[in-house]
Amino acid sequence: PYIDSSDCLGTYESKELSTLTGVPQGSVLGPILFLLFVNDIPTAVNMGNLCLFADDTSFSISNGNRERLETDIFIQSSYLLQWLEKNQLHVNVKKTKLVEFYLRSSRTDANFSDIVIGDFRLSPSPSADFLGLVIDCNLSFHNHIDKVIKKLSSSLFILRRLATFSSKDVLLTAYYGC
Template sequence: MPENYRPITIVPTLSKIIETCMFKQLYKYFIENNLLYKNQFGFRPNHSTAKAIECLVNSILSGLENKQVIGSTLIDLTKAFDVVTHSILFEKLNFYGVRNKELKLIQSYLTNRMQMVTVNNVSSQYQKVVAGVPQGSVLCPFLFLVFINDFHVNVSSMSVLYADDTTLLCSNVDVWQLNVQLINALQQAKDWYSANNLIINENKTQNIIFTYNNNLNLDDNYIKPVKLLGIVLDSKLTWRPHVEGICKKLSRVIFLLRKLKYCVNFEALLMTYFGLFHIHLCYGIRLWGNSGASKKVFLWQKKAIRLMADLFNQESCRQSFCNNFKIMTLACIYIYQNLVFVRENINTFISHELVHDYNTR
């Protein structure tokens, strides 16, 4: 359908070089002056979808530990990058201190651009681009981050963003007051989007309530699992729906491995394992890796190892993990990912010297 087409900018090499220089200077300025919202995880170094989910889940767990009920609204936008109003973007850049020649350079970059559509070797006439940031360019992601950067200032709830994927989070000990908070937060978000000419996709916007209390009488629409950035969240954070989704993906990969086993050499088979199987084990494992449901994933991993090692279904595959294939088990991947996290964030942890001064040995 024509409405599903997404314009992609084919950027010349020289333009990429100039854009890269502009981006590095702009990003450095925003970081040094602490201008970017801390919970924006999209298109930034050392940020990722996994870290966005971890930030959200940590906030949910913190509220649940305080015996609160947590409500969340997952907002989906319609073609957010294509409807960015240039005049509003220029005003925001000016507000953040990008003025004079620098602002004029960005204005020149965005104005008087032309686009066309080619379908089945038939091309349309050129049309002038009056809105949006050029997707496929170096500057596009950063300019969109600037455009949406003040969203959190206008919404009373906590918000976690990955580019245009926005999640609102409210907490309260009373579920009815929580519902009022969610309604107010969503209305504030709608007002901001309307003022900035962005459009919410009502059909894809979801709500979920997180609670350990089984006595609450909640509507089914508030307890259905939701999918955010590739992770399925259920109302009690059991991770069972997410693990079920992983197992379905792993079963398809095992089917492929079984077909490839007699067609390719072992090195190619191992590359297929790491390229299509291992990535599903690693993504978000710090969240679901210690849950009871993760045992099912480990069973599928052992099936894959036995398949590649020509072992029977009930035969031990421990030696194949450690000695033959040098593949980490699911538990080892979980431990490794946590060790990497601690190493990268060592300054955020409190040492025992800061808690007490007596010898523990």
């Protein structure tokens, strides 16, 4: 093992665990080690656009021919899966989305087929979360706006409740915490 780690919470200390592969979370060197670990992932694909931000990875690809696009997605996704397996990493299936972006005027009635990659099946999704932004298939941002309104409504409800019995300092602390 290249690193042994345990965590402390108050007087409780977890048992020590050895990290044999990957990058230990919460370590000082973790972010740098992670970047070194994944810096060659763009070499895994030979077309499309791979976007890396911290531990989020997104892949986009375009093609005017729908059948060719589905084939390209399958091939490039297979390359990515091979890279992940070679580097002993796994796809988070719950966070992996297949979204077809289009202009409203160019929308067809034909839907994308499911794409099977390795042991999992990707079904088309109407939207995906990308770095906190909900992006829908026609880039209308309605889903994102609804998400922000919902979050603001619950925060406003809490602040209104607190306002009846809290000081201005407590309200400001709660406001900045929301």
